[in-house]
Amino acid sequence: MSQWFDTMTLWLETNPEWLGLTIFLVACLECLAIAGILIPGTVVLFTLAVLAGSGALTLWETIALAYAGGLLGDAISYGLGRHFHQGIRRLPVLRDHPEWLARAENYFQRYGVVSLLVGRYIGPLRPMLPLVAGMLDMPFVRFILVSMLAAAGWAVAYMLPGWATGAALRLPLPEGFWSAAGTVAGAIALMLLVVILSSLRELRWATAVAAGLSATLLAALLLGVPYLSPLDQGLMTLVQEQRNSTLDSIALLITGLGDFTTQVAAGVLLTGLLLLSRRYAAAALVAGCMLFTALTNTGLKHLFARARPEVLLQPLDTFSLPSGHSSAAFAFFLALGILAGRGTPARTRLTWLLLASLPALAIALSRVYLGVHWPTDVLAGALLAGSVCAAWLAFLQRRAVLAPLSARIWWLILPASLALLGAVSAWSLPEALQQYRY
Incomplete structure (x- = not known):
């Protein structure tokens, strides 16, 4: 062979x-x-x-x-x-x-x-x-x-890493790109390995470990951002090489799913539907994940005050680190993934989290594609959401495990939430076309 x-x-x-x-x-x-x-x-x-x-x-x-x-x-x-x-x-x-x-x-x-x-x-x-x-x-x-x-998700997950590796080998990249990429990739791989193994073994402290490792990696990333400039510059070069008008329109639709207004509306709707269904613990999970992620993200943005990439004709006037779109999207979809995996074996729970991460990853990547965030910005947003969601889940389950949602509740909350996300994103597209000119 x-x-x-x-x-x-x-x-x-x-x-x-x-x-x-x-x-x-x-x-x-x-x-x-x-x-x-x-x-x-x-x-x-x-x-x-x-x-x-x-x-x-x-x-x-x-x-x-x-x-x-x-x-x-x-x-x-x-x-x-x-x-x-x-x-x-x-x-x-x-x-x-x-x-x-x-x-x-x-x-x-x-x-x-x-x-x-x-x-x-x-x-x-x-x-x-x-x-x-x-x-x-x-x-x-x-x-x-x-x-x-x-x-669709399978093709992206299986082909994107390899294609990016080939493109990185082809293009002239900044000195230090590969060492920075190796360090970040190795740290993420180690974190995922520990989380996956502890989850598969059904260890009681697996969720707390996931929260701690995500927070530790986030802290290391925030402190090490100045040393990761070659990685940011190199990945931005790879992404901007793929831009065209058709993909711009698609990216704008996707990025609209992570806008503050869209995420607030989706979070309020989902939490409200869960409360009406008398699933109070599930509602607390969604509300806590999104609220605490948003508050922490806002504080970190002002603490680090990192400038955005100089890609847009009219740069946005807010700070970039961590990415608010990335953290909000991961908080929302990870909360859905956590709820979907309740009452199932560890392998299925992990797979649900992987599936939930795909739309959030698409939103995060759209920010890099549009040139409004550095790659480390969206990675920091994902780690922030992951650490907050895991920590909040561990807190809620300190006495009893969250009960799974019935199929009837899923048929109520999932179509309504996704329809709202899509409608608000499409409605905001004309404004986005003007905002994200390059």
Whole structure:
């Protein structure tokens, strides 16, 4: 496998015109039933994304190809399950490994549609869940809509890191970029590793550890910002290289989701609906996460008084560190992720937090793309929200664990909150077009 992988990589380096098709096919195989378990798709996709970022493909082409390939793999798997139904169990590979199908079937029957969203990020389940969905006659329209949503987050999460690495190797970057990037990435990876392991072991102090590590890393970042200038300058160069008018409009819609007015309205609505549903602890979680994050963010902004990047024609007159959009978005969506994971195993809780982080990450990245925040600004905002949410959750659960929300409550709060976010963001778009000119 290693020799074949090295040969493929060398061939694609000399024949980059085939890289796009290769990304499409590998993404399809990674999401294809059985094949996705047998091939090291994650490693291969990262390597292909690095090659794409070295100049062969733009970021958006890379993500679009992986997205299309993943959708095709899902559709084929679903079709196989729909065609063979229970006879799928008698196929040679599945007959020898019945546990693959049994695990996915149990997961799907327990979580239904949600399993297709969460299981997308769990390696052994990803290629098998669409097969099970077809086998159990899930309506095709419902399946394809959920698959389109799940594949979008998956494509970004899997391709963006590799593409950014390839682009960073290609462009002339400031001296000290790689050492700063390595330090930040290593610190974040270590924090996540400790948090994940303590959560998987169901340790009582896992939430408090997450809060402490996030706060410690935030403090180190705030104090070390002057030494991270090469990282900020280099990443800003990478991002600004991808700008175009179409993406500007998309970024403005996304960034509007994190505006102060939008987040306040969404927080008040969500808290109010939870109070009306008599889920007082859940309402306290949402209100506390958003309120304490906003207050801390405001204090830190004035304490550090960091200037924004000089990208806009009319620079904003507020300070940039930490990013208010990033901290507010992570506080809101992490609170939703915490509530979604109540009453589930640790792996599922972590996956819900990952899914909840994706829209918040999109908002944070839109700030860097629009040139109104440095990368370390949005990272500080994310760490701030993470530490506040974890600390507040640990406080609320000091006597009893938060109870899970029923499906009826989720059907009440989730569509209403997301609809409000989208409506307010679209309404504020004309003003944003004038504000974020560059």
